[in-house]
Amino acid sequence: xxxxxxxxxxxxxxxxxxxxxxxxxxxxxxxxxxxxxxxxxxxxxxxxxxxxxxxxxxxxxxxxxxxxxxxxxx
Numbered sequence: 001x002x003x004x005x006x007x008x009x010x011x012x013x014x015x016x017x018x019x020x021x022x023x024x025x026x027x028x029x030x031x032x033x034x035x036x037x038x039x040x041x042x043x044x045x046x047x048x049x050x051x052x053x054x055x056x057x058x059x060x061x062x063x064x065x066x067x068x069x070x071x072x073x074x
Contacts, residue, residue: 001059009033018048046071 005015015034058069
């Protein structure tokens with residue numbers, strides 16, 4: 001996700017990160033290159049993503065990526 005968001009920002013596109021507060025400890029999310037919204041939980045993150053998004057894509061990831069994708073589909 002970092003490469004995609006950096007490339008989008010470099011081409012003057014809007015970048016928005018919605019991050020659970022637990023991931024901000026020890027800088028787990030890395031460098032921010034756009035607007036960032038901090039939420040309390042992963043569930044709140046999914047709700048905010050659904051509220052603010054028009055479409056979703058899933059890049060290769062793990063079980064968390066699959067969980068988010070299936071929640072968006074349902």
